[in-house]
Amino acid sequence: MRKFSPEYLRRTREGMWDDSRDALQDLSLPDRSRVLDVGCGTGELSRVLDAETPGEVVCLDADPELLRVAREAADLPTVVGDATRLPFPDDTFDLVVCQALLVNLPRPTDAIESFTRASSDLVAAVEPDNAAVGVDSTVSAEVALERSVRESYMAGVQTDVALGDRLPDIFESVGLCDVRTRRYFHRKLIEPPYDDAALEDAARKANGTGLAAHETELRRTLSDDEYDALRRDWREMGRTVVEQMQDERYRRAEVVPFDVVVGRVPE
Structure with a gap:
């Protein structure tokens, strides 16, 4: 399982579900009495669940530091635990859900099996399809470079970061029934006036920090010369x-598709 900083989770999940929560309809949140958010990170989905359900929401993550941030932000109960071996008796919750977790696990089926044991009713997963991310930018080099980095990263990462339409098959393979799928598009727009997060992201591009965060995965598929050239081009971009931000000319739009898959635990 890869580890992520609170700052990374904030950047990638900021604004999710603010525009629409229609894709969460199959979770039947108004009918839930006890919900577990697995791999909750800093609690972005946990807060949405808490707002949409009258029941109790419990946050679980393997990283105590992320849980500390989630607890401070949402004031919800937190538990340190492994997604593939949930520390709860059978049927403790009537919904067990995760967001952007399975794409980081080497064996996502193990997690869904654990979710199924701990739930008396529904199991759900909200997972990005990283192969279908769309980017547009006033810096033309950014579009091509991001595509190149994404393709190399996906080839070098050791988990399936584009589960996409394979998720329903995983759900059915562990015995879940009435499996349903909806798609949510997380749109992120950067335009003037720029907030602190946008300025920080631009600085991370210019100094290469953002690219360096994925160096291990990229070097699995790129030679030293190829990686050095990519880093040089990335920093120039x-x-x-x-420069465009200084003139308030920079605009960037990104769309990340998320598959929301829900299955029912058989009686």
């Missing part, structure tokens, strides 16, 4: 982003 970042400097152009900063």
Whole structure:
């Protein structure tokens, strides 16, 4: 399982579900009495669940530091635990759900089996399809570079970061029934006036920090010369982003598709 910083989770999940929660309809949140958010990270989905259900929401993550941030932000009960070996008796919850977790696990089926044991009713997963991410930018080099980095990263990462339409098959393979799927598009727009997060992201491009966060995965598929060239081009692109921001000309739009898959535990 890869580890992520609170800052990374904030950048990638900021604004999710603010525009629409229609894709969560099959979770039947108004009818839930006890919900477990597995791999909750800093609690972005936990807060949405808490707002939409009258029941109790419990946050679980393997990283105590992320749980501390989630607890401070949402004031919900937190538990340190492994997604593949949930520390709860059978049927403790009537919904066990995760967001952007399975794409980081080497064996996502193990997690869904654990979810199924701990739930008396529904199991759900909200997972990004990273192969279908769309980016548009006023810096033309950014579009091509991000596509190149994404393809190399997906080839070098050791988990399936584009589960996509394979999720329903995983649900059915562990015995879940009435499996339903909806798609949610997480749209992120950067335009003037720029907030602190946008300025920080631009600085991370210009100094190469953002790319370096994925160096291990990229070097699995790129030679040293290829990685060095990519890093050089990436930083040059970042400097152009900063320059356009100074003139308030920079605009960037990104769309990340998420599959929301829900299955029912058989009686």
